[in-house]
Amino acid sequence: MNYRQEVEALQPQLIEDIKALCAINSVYDANTVAENRPFGKGCRKALDAMLALGRADGFVTHDVDGYAGDIEIGDGEEGICILGHLDVVPVQAENWQSPPFVPEIREGKLYGRGTSDDKGPLLAAYHAAKLFYRKHPDCRKKIRVIFGCNEERGSSCVRYYFEKMPACRMGFTPDAEFPVIYGEKGTCSIVVRGNYRGGKLLALHGGTVANVVPQQCSAELLGEPAEYEESLNKFLTAHPEIRAELKGQQTHTCLVMYGQAAHASTPHLGVNAVAAMAAYLEKVCPGPISALIHRKLTDYTGAQLGIQAEGQLGALTMNLGIAKYDGCKLELTLDLRIPHEVEADALAEAVRMQVAEYGAVLEYQAGRALILDRESKLIQVLDAAYREIEPEGGEPQAIGGGTYAKAATNCAAFGPAFPEEDTHIHDSNEYISLTSLEKATAIYYRAIEMLMAD
Known part of the structure; x- marks a missing residue:
C-alpha cells in the first residue's frame, strides 16, 4: 500500500x-x-x-x-x-x-x-x-x-x-x-480596572477566558423586567444577531444576552455579547461602565482607542474577552494581537490615556511576535x-x-x-x-x- x-x-x-x-x-x-x-x-x-x-x-x-x-x-x-x-x-x-x-x-x-x-x-x-x-x-x-x-x-x-x-x-x-x-503576531493582554457605584447597573459578567469572544453576558439591573421589555425588543429588532432573555422579580431584573463565540485572533467572526450588552445599557441606563465599554472597547480594530495598526503580519485586532462588575469593582480583560512593528509599551500608554477619561487604570503584559x-x-x-x-x-x-x-x-x-x-x-x-x-x-x-x- x-x-x-x-x-x-x-x-x-x-x-x-x-x-x-x-x-x-x-x-x-x-x-x-x-x-x-x-x-x-x-x-x-x-x-x-x-x-x-x-x-x-x-x-x-x-x-x-x-x-x-x-x-x-x-x-x-x-x-x-x-x-x-x-x-x-x-x-x-x-x-x-x-x-x-x-x-x-x-x-x-x-x-x-x-x-x-x-x-x-x-x-x-x-x-x-x-x-x-x-x-x-x-x-x-x-x-x-x-x-x-x-x-x-x-x-x-x-x-x-x-x-x-x-x-x-x-x-x-x-x-x-x-x-x-x-x-x-505579538500579543498584549490588558486588564482595565475601576471603581464605580450608583445607577441601575448592579452587576455585570461576560466571558470566561480572554482568548474567546464572549458568547454570553449577564447584567443585574435595578427595576422590574417589564420596565425593560419594550426597549429590549426594539434593540433586538435592530440587532438580529443577538438573542436575549429577561427574568427577575419586582425590584431586580436579570438580563442575559447571547452572541457568537470565536477565537480572539479572529474577533470579526464572532458577536461579542459584552459589547452588545454595553450598547443596550447605553440606551436605557447610561453610566460610566457602559460608556467606557461601548465608546472605547467594542471595535475589534482598536479604532475607538486610536491604536489601529497594520504590519507585515497583518492588522492589529482586539477582543474584549472578560467583563466583571460586582456593584463596586470593574475588571475588563482585553486580548490584543499586534503586528511586530507595534511597540507594546506605547500601545498600552495610548490605551491608558483613553480609559483614564472614565476613571479607570490598567496593567498589561506583552508577548513577542x-x-x-x-x-x-x-x-x-x-x-x-x-x-x-x-x-x-x-x-x-x-x-x-x-x-x-x-x-x-x-x-x-x-x-x-x-x-x-x-x-x-x-x-x-x-x-x-x-x-x-x-x-x-x-x-x-x-x-x-x-x-x-x-
Missing part, C-alpha cells in the same frame, strides 16, 4: 483515540491544582492518558512535573519535534447540540471540545509519526512528540518543559491552519508536503493566533484547518471533518518523511 492508503487504514483507530482523549474535560481548574497537577485534575488526567497511549505503543515517555510530557518514537539522535496541547477552553454546554465531552460523529464530522483544538490534530500527527517508523524501520533518528497542558492560558507549560528538557532541533505544531504559518524565514528549509519542506496533497492551497501565511511555535526553537504552526474551513474552535459545536482529518494526517506523514530525510 502507498502512504495514502495506509493513512486511510489507520483512521478508525485514530478516531477512537480522539474520542477517548476528548472525553476528558481538560479545562484549567484552579480548585484542583496540586503538586504534579499545576493546571488541575482534568489536565492531569489528559496528560496521563496521552502518556499511557505512548507507553502502550512501546515508546519511552517523560512526565515533566505535570506541566507537559513527551513520547519518544524511535532511537538515535533527534530528528524533529511535534508539539500539541491537551488543555481546552471552557464550554457553555447549553449551546452545544451534543454534550461537549461526549464526542459524536454526525454527517461526517467528529464533534467535541478538543477535536480540532488541539487533541485531534495532536493525535493525527502522533499516528503519522508511528506510520513513518513502520514504513522506515531502519531510521536512526527519533521523533519527540511533546504535549502541554496550559497553551490556552499562555503556554507556561512548554516553557517549563524546555527548562527541564532539551530544546527542539526543528519541528511543527498542528495547532493552526494550512498552509504553513511563517509568522505569528514570531517571524520565520520563508526560505528556510523548515518552511519550504512543510509547504511542499502540503502542496503535494493540496496543490492549489495558497501561500505560507501569518496569523494572529499564538502557538507553541513561539516557545520552541525552529518550529512552525502547520494545520490542521484547511483554507475557508471553520471548525468552531473556541466556539460551541467544535468539530473536525473526518475527510479533513484523514487529509491532514497524510500531510503530516509526508512532512515527517521529508524532514527526517535530512
Whole structure:
C-alpha cells in the first residue's frame, strides 16, 4: 500500500483515540491544582492518558512535573519535534447540540471540545509519526512528540518543559491552519480596572477566558423586567444577531444576552455579547461602565482607542474577552494581537490615556511576535508536503493566533484547518471533518518523511 492508503487504514483507530482523549474535560481548574497537577485534575488526567497511549505503543515517555510530557518514537539522535496541547477552553454546554465531552460523529464530522483544538490534530500527527517508523524501520533518528497542558492560558507549560528538557532541533505544531504559518503576531493582554457605584447597573459578567469572544453576558439591573421589555425588543429588532432573555422579580431584573463565540485572533467572526450588552445599557441606563465599554472597547480594530495598526503580519485586532462588575469593582480583560512593528509599551500608554477619561487604570503584559524565514528549509519542506496533497492551497501565511511555535526553537504552526474551513474552535459545536482529518494526517506523514530525510 502507498502512504495514502495506509493513512486511510489507520483512521478508525485514530478516531477512537480522539474520542477517548476528548472525553476528558481538560479545562484549567484552579480548585484542583496540586503538586504534579499545576493546571488541575482534568489536565492531569489528559496528560496521563496521552502518556499511557505512548507507553502502550512501546515508546519511552517523560512526565515533566505535570506541566507537559513527551513520547519518544524511535532511537538515535533527534530528528524533529511535534508539539500539541491537551488543555481546552471552557464550554457553555447549553449551546452545544451534543454534550461537549461526549464526542459524536454526525454527517461526517467528529464533534467535541478538543477535536480540532488541539487533541485531534495532536493525535493525527502522533499516528503519522508511528506510520513513518513502520514504513522506515531502519531510521536512526527519533521523533519527540511533546504535549502541554496550559497553551490556552499562555503556554507556561512548554516553557517549563524546555527548562527541564532539551530544546527542539526543528519541528511543527498542528495547532493552526494550512498552509504553513511563517509568522505569528505579538500579543498584549490588558486588564482595565475601576471603581464605580450608583445607577441601575448592579452587576455585570461576560466571558470566561480572554482568548474567546464572549458568547454570553449577564447584567443585574435595578427595576422590574417589564420596565425593560419594550426597549429590549426594539434593540433586538435592530440587532438580529443577538438573542436575549429577561427574568427577575419586582425590584431586580436579570438580563442575559447571547452572541457568537470565536477565537480572539479572529474577533470579526464572532458577536461579542459584552459589547452588545454595553450598547443596550447605553440606551436605557447610561453610566460610566457602559460608556467606557461601548465608546472605547467594542471595535475589534482598536479604532475607538486610536491604536489601529497594520504590519507585515497583518492588522492589529482586539477582543474584549472578560467583563466583571460586582456593584463596586470593574475588571475588563482585553486580548490584543499586534503586528511586530507595534511597540507594546506605547500601545498600552495610548490605551491608558483613553480609559483614564472614565476613571479607570490598567496593567498589561506583552508577548513577542514570531517571524520565520520563508526560505528556510523548515518552511519550504512543510509547504511542499502540503502542496503535494493540496496543490492549489495558497501561500505560507501569518496569523494572529499564538502557538507553541513561539516557545520552541525552529518550529512552525502547520494545520490542521484547511483554507475557508471553520471548525468552531473556541466556539460551541467544535468539530473536525473526518475527510479533513484523514487529509491532514497524510500531510503530516509526508512532512515527517521529508524532514527526517535530512
